[in-house]
C-alpha cells in the first residue's frame with residue numbers, strides 16, 4: 738500500500754516577507770521511503786556558514802530548526818536514514834538539498850540539465866552540500882507524457898510511478914515531480930511559482946523576486962504559462978502544490994510562529 742505524506746522540511750523567513758515553507762513529500766511504499774526534495778538538513782544546522790553561506794542565510798532567512806529536518810521527522814515514528822531508498826529533487830538550490838547528507842545511501846534523482854548546471858560553476862549552488870558524494874541518477878530523455886507535458890519516468894513501483902516534469906527556468910534544469918497513484922496525479926511544482934496566486938495574477942509582485950532568482954527568465958515564464966494551461970484544463974485527477982507557499986501546506990502541519 739503506497740502512501741503519500743506531505744511534509745515541511747524547514748522554514749525560511751526574511752522579513753518583511755512572510756515565512757516560506759519547504760514543502761516536500763515522503764512516499765511510503767511496501768519496500769522503502771522516497772523523498773521529494775529534502776529541505777534544510779542537520780548538517781546545515783551544524784555548519785550553516787560553510788554549507789549555505791552567510792549571504793544566502795540572511796537573504797532567504799534560513800531558520801536552523803532541527804525539529805523540522807526530514808531525518809528528525811522520520812525518526813520520531815521509528816524510521817532511520819537507511820529506510821530512504823530514493824530522493825527526487827526538483828533542483829539543487831540550497832534550501833532544497835540540505836537534507837541530502839542525512840540520507841547518504843539514497844539514490845538521488847535529478848534532471849541531467851540540473852546536474853550539469855550544478856557542476857558548471859553557477860554561484861547559486863554550494864557544492865559543500867554535496868561533499869558526501871550523493872548516488873546520482875540523471876534523467877535525460879523525454880520518454881513519457883503527463884497530462885500533456887513532456888516528462889521523464891524516474892521510479893516505477895507497484896501501483897506507483899514518479900516522473901520528472903521539466904519546468905525549466907528557475908534553474909536551468911528545474912523540474913516538477915509528478916507522483917502518480919491509482920490514476921491520480923499529484924504534481925509538486927517546486928519553485929515554478931513561489932506563490933500559487935502567481936497562476937492567477939501574472940503581475941504578482943513576488944514575480945520580481947522570481948525574475949531575479951531565475952537562471953533563464955524567459956524559460957521560467959514559459960514554464961509558468963505551461964502550468965497555467967495545465968491547471969485551466971481542469972483535469973479532475975490532478976492536484977498540485979509548490980515548495981514555498983505556506984497556504985498549500987495541509988492544515989495539520991505546524992506553522993512557523995512569527996515573533
Ligand SMILES: [Zn+2]
Pocket residue numbers: 830832833928980981
Ligand atoms: Zn526554493
